[in-house]
Amino acid sequence: xxxxxxxxxxxxxxxxxxxxxxxxxxxxxxxxxxxxxxxxxxxxxxxxxxxxxxxxxxxxxxxxxxxxxxxxxxxxxxxxxxxxxxxxxxxxxxxxxxxxxxxxxxxxxxx
Amino acid sequence: xxxxxxxxxxxxxxxxxxxxxxxxxxxxxxxxxxxxxxxxxxxxxxxxxxxxxxxxxxxxxxxxxxxxxxxxxxxxxxxxxxxxxxxxxxxxxxxxxxxxxxxxxxxxxxxxxx
Numbered sequence: 001x002x003x004x005x006x007x008x009x010x011x012x013x014x015x016x017x018x019x020x021x022x023x024x025x026x027x028x029x030x031x032x033x034x035x036x037x038x039x040x041x042x043x044x045x046x047x048x049x050x051x052x053x054x055x056x057x058x059x060x061x062x063x064x065x066x067x068x069x070x071x072x073x074x075x076x077x078x079x080x081x082x083x084x085x086x087x088x089x090x091x092x093x094x095x096x097x098x099x100x101x102x103x104x105x106x107x108x109x110x111x
Numbered sequence: 112x113x114x115x116x117x118x119x120x121x122x123x124x125x126x127x128x129x130x131x132x133x134x135x136x137x138x139x140x141x142x143x144x145x146x147x148x149x150x151x152x153x154x155x156x157x158x159x160x161x162x163x164x165x166x167x168x169x170x171x172x173x174x175x176x177x178x179x180x181x182x183x184x185x186x187x188x189x190x191x192x193x194x195x196x197x198x199x200x201x202x203x204x205x206x207x208x209x210x211x212x213x214x215x216x217x218x219x220x221x222x223x224x225x
Contacts, residue, residue, distance in 0.1 A: 034213050043115075043202065046213035089154065097161060098169075099144065103153030 004092050006102035013080045014110050020076040021105040023090035027071035031097075035064055035075055036089040038104065044089060047075075077107075085109045113137075117203050117217035124193055124224055132188040132220045136205030144214065145178055145188050147199040154202065160186065193224045 005024045013019045025033060032051045036044040048057040053068040061078045077084055087104040116135040124130050136143050145157040156170035160180045171177070175193075180186040190197055200221050204214040 036213075036216075043216035043218045044204075046215070049213045091154075097142075097159065098167070099156065099159075101146070101154035101156070 004090060004100045004102040006088075006090055006105050008105060009103065010106045010108070012108045012110055013077075015080055015082060017080055018076065018078045019080060019107070020074050021088065021107075023073045023075070023092075023102055025071050025073070025090070025092035025100075025102075026094070027068060029094040029096065030068050030071070030092065031095045032093040033066055033068075033073050034091040034093065034099075035073070036091065038087045038089055040086075047088075075105075080107075080109045082109050082111060115203055115205050115215050115217035117201075117220050119220060120218065121221045122223070124222070126195060126224055127192055129189065129191045130193055130222065132190075132201050132222070134186045134188070134203030134205075134217060136184065136186070136203070137207075137215055138184070140205035140207050140215075141183065142206040142214075143180060143186050144204045145186070146202045146204065148202065149196075149199040157188070157201075190222075193222075195224045198222055198224045 007022050032049055034049050035047040037047050038044040048064045050066040055066040057064050063076045066073045075088055085108055087106045089101055089104045091099050091101045093099045118133045141162045143160040146154045148154050158178045159167040175191045178188045200219045202219045203217045206214045
């Protein structure tokens with residue numbers, strides 16, 4: 001994988017349900033994986049930075065895992081709320097400081 | 112200020128004109144990035160400044176694009192002879208130590224070339 005790929009591109013989830021989505025990134029020369037939450041008309045907000053294989057981070061109802069050997073990260077949202085509606089971006093940083101963003105997963109929470 | 116500041120927030124320009132976009136990073140942040148997001152696309156890397164090192168310009172799409180960072184602080188992205196495909200949201204991000212702290216983004220400049 002040469003690029004950062006996120007799936008699905010768009011997701012509709014009923015309020016109260018849990019969900020997850022994926023970020024795939026180049027595993028070679030990897031340094032760090034970033035997750036951002038980007039609401040419309042606002043700037044991206046940092047959620048997590050993970051560097052080690054097996055890392056798990058949690059912030060409230062949102063958590064993320066990292067597998068650097070196979071080059072993927074999952075973002076989980078438990079008990080979705082309307083305020084979770086946003087685009088979730090992941091970015092991979094390599095050891096040369098090059099950062100590549102995925103195109104994001106647009107999450108829509110249905111009331 | 113407490114955050115990354117970008118100006119202007121919106122810019123409408125005529126095709127062929129030059130534009131300058133400004134980014135004021137958080138004081139003390141040595142790393143500064145410019146990205147852009149075109150309609151329906153992801154964030155596209157443009158240029159990266161780190162301290163006094165030579166900038167990584169590998170993402171600039173053409174020689175009409177240039178950027179500088181004066182005194183290790185304020186950065187200006189210049190687009191000469193703008194084209195309609197330059198229309199996008201241009202985001203600036205800065206960081207003290209990206210590996211530990213991630214990046215703080217500005218609110219972006221929405222550029223529309225008519």
